[in-house]
Amino acid sequence: MLVIYGSHRNNGNSEQLAKHMIKEMKTEEIFLRDLTIHPILDQRHDEEGFKHRGDDYYGVVERLLQHDEVILVTPLYWYGMSGRMKNFVDRWSESLRDGKIEFRESMNRKKFYVVVVGGDDPNQKALPLIMQFRHIVEFFGAKLEDYIIGEANSPGHILEDERAMKRAEILNRKWRNI
DSSP, X not given: OEXXXXXXXXXXXXXXXXXXXXXXXXXXXXXXXXXXXXXXXXXXXXXXXXOOOSSSHHHHHXXXXXXXXXXEEEEOBTTBOOHHHHHHXXXXXXXXXXXXXXXXXXXXXXXXXXXXXXXXXXXXXXXXXXXXXXXXXXXXXXEEEEEEEEEOSSTTGGGGXXXXXXXXXXXXXXXXXX
16 A cells, blocks of 8 residues: 655644554555656657656656555645645656556556545545546555545544544554455
């Protein structure tokens, strides 16, 4: 299982919730904040196509393609995913046109999960983001298996969201019993 964190802050609420969800499990974790992933340059219609940008993007994609289950973790920023996560997902357009990797074929076999934490009624206001992730993974023929939305306004506040913490425990038990 691969966990990709899109938070800008170390040990933020979304990260704490995800860590609770994967406790005592063998996972690989990627922290986008520690990497350089440039925004996409749309070169879909250029004769040469996309050019590698010399950043960490393809290293992350290589690791992504090695896993069957992927958890995407992001705080709810202005009712969407973090900029770091968005840059990463936007670059998937580049991978779709890269003839050296079978990106679409690999992605359609994956199970995806999403963890989102926000502070302004996220159980309602994060639902469009969940739908966005659902549309993104369904584009590849994959499925968004499940998601957790947590509510937190300040560091560590997620630990008080009993509903989100309970959902994380349920998923953790389910995965460990498989």
